[in-house]
Amino acid sequence: MDGSNRSISVNITVTKTQRPRCIITQDAEVDDMNSLIHVLLYSNEVDIQGIVQSSSKFHWKGVAGQKEEKYTKPYRWPGTEWMQKYLNAYQKVYPNLKKHDKSYPAPAYLKSVTKVGNIGYKGEMDSVTEGSELIKKKILDNDERTLYLLAWGGTNTISRALKDIEKEYKGTKQWDAIRKKIINKVVIPACGEQDETYSEYIAEEWPEIKFMSCSQMSSYAYMWRTQPEDSSKKTLYADFMLKNLIRKHGALLDNYVTWGDGTYLDGEEPGSQFGTNEDLLDSLDWWGGFNPVQKYQRYDFLSEGDSPTFFMLLDTGLRTLEDVTNGGFSGRYAKADKKNSKGQEVNYWSPVKDTYVKEDGNTMQVESSWKYIDDIQNDFASRADWCIVNDYAKANHAPKVSVTEGTDIKASAGETLKLHAIATDPDDDYVTVSWSEYTDASTTETALTLKGAASDTISFKIPEDAKAGQKIHLIVQAQDDGEHTLTHYQQVIITIK
Template sequence: MKKLLSFFYLVITFSFCFAQDDVKRTIVTTDGEIDDVDTFIRFLLYTNEFETQGLVYSSSMWHWKGDGQGTTFTSEMEMTQRIYGENLTDLRWPGTQWMEELLSAYKKVYPNLILHDKNYPTAEKLLGMVRIGNIDFEGEMAKRTEGSKLIREKLLDDDHRELFLQAWGGTNTIARALKSIEEDYSGTKDWEVIKDKVSKKAIIYTIMDQDATYKNYIGPNWPEIRVFYNSNQFWCFAYPWKQVVPKSQQPYLEGSFMGPNIINNHGPLLKKYYSYGDGQQQEGDPNHFEGDISKIINTERGDFSKYDFISEGDSPAFLHLVDVGLDNYKSPSRGGWSGRFVLSEENPFRYEDGNRAADLNPETGELDTSYPQTRWIKPMQLDFAARADWCIKTFEEANHSPEIKISEGSKINAVPGETITLNVSTFDVDNHPVALNIWCYEEAGSGKVEVETKQNSATIKIPMTTKSGSQFHIIVEGTDTGFPALTRYQRVIITVK
């Protein structure tokens, strides 16, 4: 009996460790732009999907506090200097209380969120992770701050899991954390081991270069830290979305969808979500005009209506952590809700978007540098609407995502001329039927193969001319019939031998 109990203890312990290892951990750094606020609201509704270990106020080329002593500063970034000029004492600083205010609203909806998933962290736990980082000036990294100390601590801890560092603004607080490690250990016998450990642990997902600290410090001094660099695809989820998003996807960003399904009558957290014409004004940012209904008609970005989406330019960063079945966390070139990135030709530790990461947009028939992100907007927005419902509805009243399974597994070897059959099963906790769409993600692999879909299966014919080593990415997409309709996936990679 003792041996049997010991065996069960080992099984339970192993299962727990495996589950813990599988949970991704992350720290957010943010400059407080209004799109960061909206990203943060969506982020909070997905905190059951990963382990948040820090929420850090930082600065950027768009927002910095100043030192309070009248010291002037001129941006290193050409765009900011052109727009705002030189010798500024501060720039559009939104303060260091807005995360706490949103967490207070999150606390009110938390009792309802845990009806849907017990893994949501408490507001108190998240509040305990809020720190002020390097905020005085754009790119300031001279001072050790509470935010940089937290990042430093997590990079040096004994947790062997990767640490996913999100730069919603500049990378300066992250840079300060790394600089502190270098200052403390570079002259010691342990330096090479520590540098290797930190380089393997850290992943930086950055939305543009919003200061020069990656270029000036992180890249040259920590060249083996992995970087996912989104300088292009995020725009479809940012201010110019009407100029970028395909017409078929735009209704899910318009006020007729956003107002009733996300913003209104969904509790105090969603009511704070910034949208066009909503009457809200962010304190400290005189450039936030979008809430004034009289100023949103025929702007340079487009013609907007009340409750239209403004921007969540930083949401792709945290969406990379949400496992919807696309299996792209370790391999960003596969593509997913966070976009699709290819390995840099100059730096083997850097993934980036741009022309080499373009997908074919079926609406235009042309390669589109934003389509790796825009192709997912409808399911992402419906998923967001379901999470909004979780703030106010019981489990029985709300919708939850289906599960998709492939009998043959996610990795299949094949030979030229072979026909592969995939057998699909689905499960929906709400007992909704699940409709399947099975397709080949051409750009993620070596090209396209034809997929013939039947009710619960698909056949893929590998052409006789296929070269050895080719890979085909088959996306098995299942969408339930609840409302909002929710989609999950499985990716099958067929490798030709």
């Protein structure tokens, strides 16, 4: 076009973004039910390949003839029909959800991968079940993506699937290759150990499989009232819950349970009837001896203790999936010093705490999910709106943010850097950009001084005492001014040369 008679050829490769895939296993506790509602609203971002009911030390169906009398009858058991009830509710809001993202899976598909696993008693893995067979099939398939086996209850159905693979292939020519494939492929994010099958089977026979104990019980579970008063709690109070989640938000959210809301839980004991047992609202020493700072009020957030297992799979811009020491909505993790009975090191990861700056400027150590609770709840509320708003333009959608210089940078001690963030918003909302150093994740000793931290461009000097191999974690935040003030992040990791 400029008359030079020269041309340039550019090859562009377009790849479809691969959603992280998972299988959910749960024991049907009320917070598992709440977590299932929550994750269904993010099924456009997470490839749900199975929903499997298991047992745990808290919930089981009972099996006749057991040596322990308590295992012969149901304990806090709601049955299995509720799963289809929830998926029928999802089906009712699905047409609206599709208006906001065509990636939402069809209800018929989700129903087809919803199975009953090993539910007899705590740690029951007596026989092959539809749930264990589904897990086994996905473990052995040729999909190269990591398979996240989320354990919201016990790991017994997961253990049964692994046991069946071991029985079928151990001693064969394929065994070494299959075992290596599984170790590299499977990750088990779990809400703690809710039966003995991890410690007695998986850790013994599959110690290399990554197991993440994702408990953030004081942040997003029954014990959230134990946290001191701060603005992070505002989205867990009844006022927010009533307005944004549990009133007039469609069939799926109609099933969401909050404190004292009148919901009767089939099969549950009186001490855990959170919707109908008025005494629980007045108790300051409820269920296990912890003492919340204040009493729970009617319609307060109840619990989603298992949700941190899937928060790490969401597209937040935080880099948990690359390395669980990076932190994110599911918290930040460190390798635990654990060995099995054979003396082998176990690939076990535990959550660590972060420094939280309160409104009065004082700091305290809290679970590393706590600082993201507002973001989690506001984004959840926007998805609840999608259930009832059939016009994309009339709902809010999260902004995006990227960093021009990239998210992995190498720099020398004493070097001055300038970084530029570019924020976009699908609704053309105004987006505020800010930067901070994630000092708890950083491994340098001296904190950065960020110039322009409240803008899209920052400059800073790498500390002179920074040593080769150390890392600095920066977080850029983009927040829109639409309904629920939605937020997206990008985590930049600087490695010292």
